[in-house]
Amino acid sequence: MATGGNSDGIDWLSYPHEVLAVVLSVRRGQLCVLLWRRARAPFRGRWSLPGGGVEPDERLRDAITRHLATKVDVRELAHREQLATHSAVGRDPRARVLATAYLGLVPSDVDPALPSDTAWQPVDDLPPLAFDHHFFIDAAVERLRAKLSYTNIGFALAPHEFAISELRDIVSAALGYDVGATNLTRVLSRRHMIESTRRTASSGATGGRPATLYRFATRHLTVTDPFAVLKPPRHGADTTEH
Amino acid sequence: MATGGNSDGIDWLSYPHEVLAVVLSVRRGQLCVLLWRRARAPFRGRWSLPGGGVEPDERLRDAITRHLATKVDVRELAHREQLATHSAVGRDPRARVLATAYLGLVPSDVDPALPSDTAWQPVDDLPPLAFDHHFFIDAAVERLRAKLSYTNIGFALAPHEFAISELRDIVSAALGYDVGATNLTRVLSRRHMIESTRRTASSGATGGRPATLYRFATRHLTVTDPFAVLKPPRHGADTTEH
DNA sequence: ACAAAAGTGTTGGTCGTACACCCATGC
């Protein structure tokens, strides 16, 4: 809590800053979050979000990437975005620490090697958590579920190529309720979010028609339904100022 | 950049932290942002966002409220939410400073007394800005415009009671294009976002039918259109786990 | 042939925009 250095003309107070990652992925049909079991007090033995400090030459996003790569061996985030910064004075009982959390998404088909003290935990059945990490997870799940309906964020949870039924299972797990494969195909196709590779998967042991393999048109976050209502006028002159 | 104190078991580095406010409001038919003219280097004479440091016992949201109240005399934020935390190493040329920005909204009918070095500036025609404040403003406008279509956030830009035509002007200014009063009424009514007071405004000097006064049903942020697509199943059992 | 899984056609309902028409007031 030293000052930032009056000699520079900055007289704002300094605080320890940590970055946390809410890494979500669909595992065994359930939306899961990557948690890490604390070895030391406070909250010894409780589960917590992976993360840590920030180096002097490092942006927050690089810091969280580094921590995930070194401590947890997660290098394959398909998507990452900042969630929020928490600043409650007592959120860490040892000292005041500001925390910036990120949302990270891992496709269901990549299986990073995890140390023995980390595990995927279903978000619907979480153990008690350390600090205020519970709030970050709630915010992450809420944001993911919201964005699934008006962006292409689903690409980050799905394999590079997939059958529609696989995607249905992933989206259903993420949203927490069943979605129909029929309408999922139609909605995503109409918005040009997915496109058919012309190839098919081999049908399973029990028979059935082989599924066409699809892929997401882009692997970058895109807003696909910007205005649910109050759309800009369609015909007539564009009345936007300037 | 001192450490957080190894004696506490926290060995994360500390950084000066500032809060910034992107206060938006509709003024004279334009969406405007509250800016403050810098009196000192760096960026002397440039416009910048109001804000400042964080006290040891103060959360970020309380810090931005304090700065707005004391420096700029804005006490009447109808809505406030966190936007993002920026951490680029060179964002302040003097030293590394982390910045957390908030979005604030002021109704069009409240007119806070502003010091001479602060002013409302139209977001469509901004002067050159200090630091990276430009990015925060872009993010704030983008978030406001997005939320106008699926939440009741408009309440924070409108007076407590209003005629539909007033609201149309406010929403049009915020979105940057014209919306029709007819459909605005229908959409907001169907979603129970606005309700009629049974009173009417007196008609203007030029005549015309007196307008009914409306109010927003609630003055807290509510999501009114949670799922544009991929809605939960309507009939049949709820398949949400648990 | 039959079961299983994938994909298509169709229907009905909801929602939102556009536009025409009616209502209430001042002059």
Added chain:
DNA sequence: GCATGGGTGTACGACCAACACTTTTGT
């Protein structure tokens, strides 16, 4: 009465969920 602005009714289209039906495979 007429201009002005506020409010309502209706029509059309876009979109989406539900479900029946067809297609393609394995056994």
